[in-house]
Amino acid sequence: MPELPEVESIRRSLEAHLVGRKVVRVRIERQDIVCAPSGGSHLDLLASSHIKSLRRHGKQMAIIADDRRALVIQLGMTGRMHLMPKGRHLRGSDARHCHVKWLLDDGTRLIYQDSRRFGRLTPCASVDHLEDRWSQLGPDALLARPERLRNQLVKGQRAVKAVLLDQRRIAGVGNIYADEALFGARLNPMRPLDSLSEPDRHRLVHHVRVRLRSALRHGGTTFSDHRTPDGSVGSWGSKRQVHGRRGAPCVNCAHPLSSGTVASRTTVWCDRCQA
DNA sequence: CTATGTACCTGACTGC
């Protein structure tokens, strides 16, 4: 379940292998994960382009070609990118649900796999279309200045967790890190946003950033699906303090953690520590 | 504006 740290670790891994490579051939096995192109009627997925850079905003990633074309990659819940050196192949269950394959000029294959097919690939005619698209999202939770993020958490009565998950407010926070950051900031997930004080918002943004950075250092959270393209797993999962620990003792006060649905998502929190 | 609900999907897990 890729959130920002998972996507960023994938981006870095792909950047190291893809920049400077030329796409020789693209094979689309399933058309339904490819979205209508932004800014062009029949764009392919970077066929015969040279790859110039890889960018990320929130949970979205983009491959940028030197002809200014771009390909947006949203991994959804179970999307993975595999990098297979020449001669090596995916085996067993990893060989299933491979929807798009790119052959590169050094013989490497890049493979987009997504068992649940919540992910999407969107071709953009130019980086301008990419910028347009990303301007609809809030500031990136890791790249933006904390002050800017705090300002995104000012107006409204929605539950603070619902706002954290809203990618138009802040881009990159998903269910796991939302729960973890709210626990760190000692804020109840159901608190209406405009009941937060300035120090509350300060703590919340601080904890969002701390958790995301910490997870990134550890290669992301792994407890089911996440892999970097070279197949390694993230190790941050064991540092979770609330997510997936319903009923287990709070790490602060040992009171059993509560759970329920907030913003139509499974949510875990401590009744005693999070007011 | 906000809040809620549903659809999209498959794999992992639980209980019988």
Add this chain to the structure above:
DNA sequence: TGCAGTCAGGTACATA
């Protein structure tokens, strides 16, 4: 061992 049922959650869209 099998099989039905439940759960997981990112995103888009419809509904109230």
